[in-house]
Amino acid sequence: MDRFITIDIGGTDIKYGLMEGKTARFLEKGKRPTEAWLGGTGIVEKVLEIISSFTSGGEKADGVCISSAGMVDTGRGRIFYSGPNIPDYAGTEFKTIIEEKTGLPCEIENDVNCAGLSEAVLGAARGRDSVLCLTVGTGIGGCFVWKGDVYHGHSGSGCEIGYMNLEGGQFERLGAMSVLLRRIAEQKLQEKTDRDTANEDTAGGDKADGHAAGGDTTAPDDVSRIWTGQHIFEAAREGDPICVSEIDRMCDILGKGIANICYVLNPEVVVLGGGVMAQKEYLYPRIRSALDRYLIPSIAQETELTMARQGNDAGMIGAYLHFQKMQRKRQGR
Numbered sequence: 001m002d003r004f005i006t007i008d009i010g011g012t013d014i015k016y017g018l019m020e021g022k023t024a025r026f027l028e029k030g031k032r033p034t035e036a037w038l039g040g041t042g043i044v045e046k047v048l049e050i051i052s053s054f055t056s057g058g059e060k061a062d063g064v065c066i067s068s069a070g071m072v073d074t075g076r077g078r079i080f081y082s083g084p085n086i087p088d089y090a091g092t093e094f095k096t097i098i099e100e101k102t103g104l105p106c107e108i109e110n111d112v113n114c115a116g117l118s119e120a121v122l123g124a125a126r127g128r129d130s131v132l133c134l135t136v137g138t139g140i141g142g143c144f145v146w147k148g149d150v151y152h153g154h155s156g157s158g159c160e161i162g163y164m165n166l167e168g169g170q171f172e173r174l175g176a177m178s179v180l181l182r183r184i185a186e187q188k189l190q191e192k193t194d195r196d197t198a199n200e201d202t203a204g205g206d207k208a209d210g211h212a213a214g215g216d217t218t219a220p221d222d223v224s225r226i227w228t229g230q231h232i233f234e235a236a237r238e239g240d241p242i243c244v245s246e247i248d249r250m251c252d253i254l255g256k257g258i259a260n261i262c263y264v265l266n267p268e269v270v271v272l273g274g275g276v277m278a279q280k281e282y283l284y285p286r287i288r289s290a291l292d293r294y295l296i297p298s299i300a301q302e303t304e305l306t307m308a309r310q311g312n313d314a315g316m317i318g319a320y321l322h323f324q325k326m327q328r329k330r331q332g333r
Contacts, residue, residue, distance in 0.1 A: 002062045003027065004323065005054050005104075007047055008111060008315035009068040011036050011085045011138070014043075016050045017316050021062065024122065024317060028054075036085055040092035047094070051102055064098055064106040065323035067114035067315035071157050074326065077108050080156065107323040113150045114318025115273055115310070116143025121321055124309040125269045132267040133308070134161070136254065137275030140172035144265055149325070166257055175253035177229065177275040180246055185227045187242050233279045251283060255290020262295060262303055273308030280307045 002021030017029040070082035077095020098106040116133030142161035162172035236243040
């Protein structure tokens with residue numbers, strides 16, 4: 001039985017599993033903290049430890065399949081660009097190091113590309129020729145799959161849509177879930193400050209503590225902790241005007257950004273994944289409505305919008321699919 005070690009390196013966690021090749025079925029799965037501050041060297045050591053955990057007892061593995069944050073040179077198997085979340089990550093030679101240390105073939109691909117490949121081949125867009133996949137969470141990532149192959153562009157940075165300029169700023173700095181949380185926390189803090197000021201005025205400035213004048217004693221730092229994603233959407237369903245307005249704003253920006261990409265790529269289906277999945281029932285109709293506003297009708301009616309299906313395993317599944325493609329390519333098949 002062919003067995004492959006699949007690893008998905010994110011900024012918070014490293015997910016990993018042992019996969020049966022013919023069925024793409026997981027035999028084992030686990031995760032551990034990334035500890036991103038350790039940088040590229042520390043992450044490579046963690047990856048080697050994971051590989052050893054599957055092979056140290058003499059068990060056989062046929063390859064190492066890696067999905068990772070950052071821009072990836074898939075030919076050389078190295079990271080060529082990374083944001084500040086993982087220091088000293090650019091230049092990390094995963095393929096060379098792992099193959100030298102373990103003797104196992106290794107392939108690595110960008111995490112969003114892996115997720116998109118997984119959805120296009122085995123998930124929500126299975127059987128479709130042209131698939132645009134977006135992950136919306138802390139940031140916004142993109143992937144375009146054409147007839148089962150990820151489009152990488154000239155230098156490997158194709159579909160890095162989070163950096164796209166939109167309304168005077170980068171797409172991911174306007175429409176990511178993390179931006180929604182920050183904006184609502186800021187407005188709720190201002191709302192609290194205004195309310196406390198009004199209470200002080202009502203009490204004539206004579207207030208021994210927050211309770212004496214009916215004030216809110218929530219500390220400023222507590223505001224962002226209270227207004228989590230779940231709380232925000234619960235409040236929106238109950239009609240909270242700030243939450244409703246900010247969610248609508250985010251959906252409008254996402255619709256506009258997706259429409260711009262659709263005008264260039266004209267995908268058959270757009271797959272949304274990432275943090276938005278937790279609130280898909282609330283967000284889907286609003287993003288669909290925004291997309292329809294910004295696409296001309298003849299394109300809108302031919303562009304399907306759907307939600308991802310592979311969940312947290314998408315990166316690992318896509319890494320395995322990428323491994324198979326790259327190995328066939330290297331062997332001239």
